[in-house]
Amino acid sequence: MRKIIHIDMDAFYASIEERDHPAYRQVPLAVGHAGERGVVATANYEARRYGVHSAMSSKRALQLCPQLVFTPPRFDVYEEVSRQIGNIFHEYTDKIEPLSLDEAYLDVTENHLQMPSATLLAREIKERIRETTGLTASAGISYNKFLAKVASDYRKPDGLFVVTEEQAENFIATLKIEQFWGIGKQTARKMHEMGVFTGADLKQLSRETLIACFGKAGLGYYLNARGIDHREVTPIRIRKSVGAEHTFPTDLTDTSLLNEELETIAREVKERIDEQQFTGRTITLKIKFANFRQITRSRSENHFLTTAEKIHSLAYALLQEAHIAQVPIRLLGISISRTVDPIRSFDGQLKLDFADWD
Ligand code: TTP
Numbered sequence: 130m131r132k133i134i135h136i137d138m139d140a141f142y143a144s145i146e147e148r149d150h151p152a153y154r155q156v157p158l159a160v161g162h163a164g165e166r167g168v169v170a171t172a173n174y175e176a177r178r179y180g181v182h183s184a185m186s187s188k189r190a191l192q193l194c195p196q197l198v199f200t201p202p203r204f205d206v207y208e209e210v211s212r213q214i215g216n217i218f219h220e221y222t223d224k225i226e227p228l229s230l231d232e233a234y235l236d237v238t239e240n241h242l243q244m245p246s247a248t249l250l251a252r253e254i255k256e257r258i259r260e261t262t263g264l265t266a267s268a269g270i271s272y273n274k275f276l277a278k279v280a281s282d283y284r285k286p287d288g289l290f291v292v293t294e295e296q297a298e299n300f301i302a303t304l305k306i307e308q309f310w311g312i313g314k315q316t317a318r319k320m321h322e323m324g325v326f327t328g329a330d331l332k333q334l335s336r337e338t339l340i341a342c343f344g345k346a347g348l349g350y351y352l353n354a355r356g357i358d359h360r361e362v363t364p365i366r367i368r369k370s371v372g373a374e375h376t377f378p379t380d381l382t383d384t385s386l387l388n389e390e391l392e393t394i395a396r397e398v399k400e401r402i403d404e405q406q407f408t409g410r411t412i413t414l415k416i417k418f419a420n421f422r423q424i425t426r427s428r429s430e431n432h433f434l435t436t437a438e439k440i441h442s443l444a445y446a447l448l449q450e451a452h453i454a455q456v457p458i459r460l461l462g463i464s465i466s467r468t469v470d471p472i473r474s475f476d477g478q479l480k481l482d483f484a485d486w487d
């Protein structure tokens with residue numbers, strides 16, 4: 130039996146803004162732009178009491194809560210926090226599936242600390258997140274992804290909730306149909322028309338009926354209603370990048386020669402960036418030594434890397450940090466990448482990453 134933890138940060142963007150601007154803690158806050166075409170990315174809990182929520186138009190949000198304060202998103206900061214929590218997860222397991230900047234599944238059936246209790250582990254992860262970022266997360270623990278995700282939402286904020294195999298049947302029976310995996314507004318409406326409002330109602334429907342009405346997804350609903358979900362935690366890391374590399378005719382040790390090479394490579398990277406109209410904030414330097422050992426060094430900037438000079442100087446700084454031992458080098462490469470992982474929409478489709486939203 131597997132042990133799955135789902136971690137989801139509480140009011141993610143808004144909590145970061147409150148952390149960094151204490152005055153925001155006392156007021157209803159929306160992250161986003163006010164104005165005609167503005168949309169609320171998320172709201173703090175104070176604003177949610179007025180009914181303000183993610184994806185609502187700013188105009189509507191102001192109708193519900195006229196004193197609502199807007200603050201523009203700072204994606205670089207959110208990405209940085211996301212990277213911090215990702216690093217914490219990696220201390221426990223490498224089976225991590227991020228769903229967005231603030232949310233991930235962890236399979237801790239086997240974990241680096243060989244801790245048998247997923248609950249204690251989740252508690253520890255929450256504590257580490259708080260220490261490192263000053264923010265709270267909610268955790269759900271169960272034996273599959275579906276239940277772990279519902280559980281993380283169950284005691285938000287700062288929640289921790291476990292669904293054991295024994296509890297699953299009763300727990301699922303009480304769930305609203307909207308809480309089931311893959312059920313959005315449209316499917317929920319169809320379910321309501323069929324008289325299905327809860328997990329208990331769903332369980333009344335036969336496998337055949339569900340497949341006839343909802344196709345392949347119907348089988349998923351049938352299994353979920355019985356606490357079954359075989360989906361694996363699949364680590365994804367599609368990191369789109371653009372780069373160039375050179376293998377030298379003879380191995381190089383001399384710093385000024387290496388620097389000249391870096392300058393040439395940086396110019397090529399810049400050309401490819403322009404060709405592909407690519408934007409990225411993270412630079413990675415690849416070094417392959419004469420003995421074929423290879424290392425990479427990365428750093429992320431707050432701004433998109435758009436000039437050859439900037440790319441060159443950052444790459445050179447990384448080289449100086451990494452090439453201390455003066456070992457001959459046979460290859461250098463530079464790549465520029467996006468810093469965020471792709472997010473999946475509810476139906477499992479890959480969506481644009483968050484960096485594309487601004
Ligand atoms: P969520 O985890 O859905 O929301 P949340 O973290 O703000 O609140 P909760 O406590 O309920 O988990 O999304 C994470 C972040 O993603 C959120 O802070 C802002 C961003 N986001 C958008 O920009 N647009 C959206 O429509 C949604 C749902 C989220």
Ligand code: MG
Nearest residue numbers: 137138139140
């Ligand atoms: Mg969240």
